[in-house]
Amino acid sequence: MDTKQADFRKALREVKNLPTLPGIISKLTRMAEDPDTTTEQMGKVISKDHILAAKLLKLVNSAFYGFPQKISSLNSAIILLGFNVIKSLIISSSIFELMESQDMELWEHSLGCAVVCSVLAKRLEVSDPEEVSTAGLIHDIGKVAIKMELRRECEALGQLVREKEISMLAAERELLGLDHAEVGGWLAKSWNLPPKLVESIACHHNPTDAKDEKLTAAIIHFSDILIRGLGYGHGDDVWVPPLSKSAWEMLNLSAQDIDEIIEQVEEKLWDVKGFSLEIQSELERSVTS
Amino acid sequence: MQQILSLQAAEGMVLAKDVNTPDGRILCGKGTTLTASMIDRIIKMEVGYVTVEGHPVQVEGEKSLEQELADIEKRFSRVKHVPPLMYIKKKIMQRTVAGRKGA
Numbered sequence: 001m002d003t004k005q006a007d008f009r010k011a012l013r014e015v016k017n018l019p020t021l022p023g024i025i026s027k028l029t030r031m032a033e034d035p036d037t038t039t040e041q042m043g044k045v046i047s048k049d050h051i052l053a054a055k056l057l058k059l060v061n062s063a064f065y066g067f068p069q070k071i072s073s074l075n076s077a078i079i080l081l082g083f084n085v086i087k088s089l090i091i092s093s094s095i096f097e098l099m100e101s102q103d104m105e106l107w108e109h110s111l112g113c114a115v116v117c118s119v120l121a122k123r124l125e126v127s128d129p130e131e132v133s134t135a136g137l138i139h140d141i142g143k144v145a146i147k148m149e150l151r152r153e154c155e156a157l158g159q160l161v162r163e164k165e166i167s168m169l170a171a172e173r174e175l176l177g178l179d180h181a182e183v184g185g186w187l188a189k190s191w192n193l194p195p196k197l198v199e200s201i202a203c204h205h206n207p208t209d210a211k212d213e214k215l216t217a218a219i220i221h222f223s224d225i226l227i228r229g230l231g232y233g234h235g236d237d238v239w240v241p242p243l244s245k246s247a248w249e250m251l252n253l254s255a256q257d258i259d260e261i262i263e264q265v266e267e268k269l270w271d272v273k274g275f276s277l278e279i280q281s282e283l284e285r286s287v288t289s
Numbered sequence: 290m291q292q293i294l295s296l297q298a299a300e301g302m303v304l305a306k307d308v309n310t311p312d313g314r315i316l317c318g319k320g321t322t323l324t325a326s327m328i329d330r331i332i333k334m335e336v337g338y339v340t341v342e343g344h345p346v347q348v349e350g351e352k353s354l355e356q357e358l359a360d361i362e363k364r365f366s367r368v369k370h371v372p373p374l375m376y377i378k379k380k381i382m383q384r385t386v387a388g389r390k391g392a
Binding site for chain 2: 069070225226228229230231233238239240241242243248253255258259262266267270
């Protein structure tokens with residue numbers, strides 16, 4: 001590896017420009033490790049941060065979790081989603097603040113991917129569909145990190161994609177010697193996210209590399225492809241990426257499944273569109289007020 | 290099907306999805322033809338968006354159907370050898386065309 005690539009790695013591993021994780025995370029992690037901690041106690045800690053609590057409830061009630069009833073309390077959110085998902089959501093809500101304000105397209109791609117993940121996870125009857133949706137929501141955090149840490153290279157990446165008409169992934173590998181999936185995996189790991197999320201983020205372009213979480217990785221991989229096919233891509237890299245044959249076989253979807261999945265996804269995407277418009281207008285309000 | 294601002298709703302449009310109040314009750318069901326008084330009620334209940342059949346509202350800067358189909362073609366241009374993805378492409382194209390019917 002040349003020194004330049006080593007520098008990129010170092011910068012991305014240290015990620016100085018990403019928002020520091022709220023102190024609340026380490027507190028909650030400690031609480032979760034203590035078997036005597038109750039849901040009420042955890043809810044109380046989260047609710048001390050009003051903005052965070054409001055954001056969490058909003059995410060929990062958004063279309064990609066698809067709970068039939070509105071969840072109005074943090075306690076029920078913690079019970080329904082489990083601690084792993086709540087923790088990932090707290091982390092992603094701080095990352096998304098950046099995404100919403102800087103990169104609406106990536107945000108919509110991520111929301112859309114989470115919607116497809118949720119539809120697929122329920123159809124395949126996986127044991128924890130919410131964790132899979134959350135993985136879909138943050139599968140591209142590596143892109144956010146690259147954008148924040150390597151601003152200059154980021155412009156060059158965009159240029160490379162446009163000039164050579166290659167995918168962002170190929171451009172990242174060519175220019176940086178690493179890619180956003182790898183970076184996302186490191187980040188998720190450094191934040192102590194559950195292995196299911198770490199591995200499926202790291203392997204979303206090469207799901208066969210996943211060791212323990214093959215199915216989750218396959219779901220994220222396919223969801224990313226489908227949502228791009230539906231036009232929720234990112235930047236100049238508009239092409240639907242290649243489909244891993246083994247991931248496709250693992251999902252074992254029939255033509256009828258595909259028809260129903262597309263229908264359900266489109267239906268839910270309407271709600272997500274409303275959700276992201278709402279967030280946008282809130283952002284505008286908070287800027288003007 | 291098109292999602293429009295409630296303020297853009299007009300008499301005679303047909304709902305493609307239920308309209309719910311912010312607290313989750315159904316205000317008007319899917320398939321209902323909107324009347325002026327229904328639209329008033331929808332706006333009074335602070336429902337921001339409704340989904341209607343066809344594509345009645347022309348949005349400035351919106352792509353034409355031909356452009357949308359060309360975009361889909363381009364997106365899938367590098368996976369032409371992958372049968373499942375070609376099936377998905379065909380479905381997305383069909384839905385795009387069907388969504389514009391009645392425009």
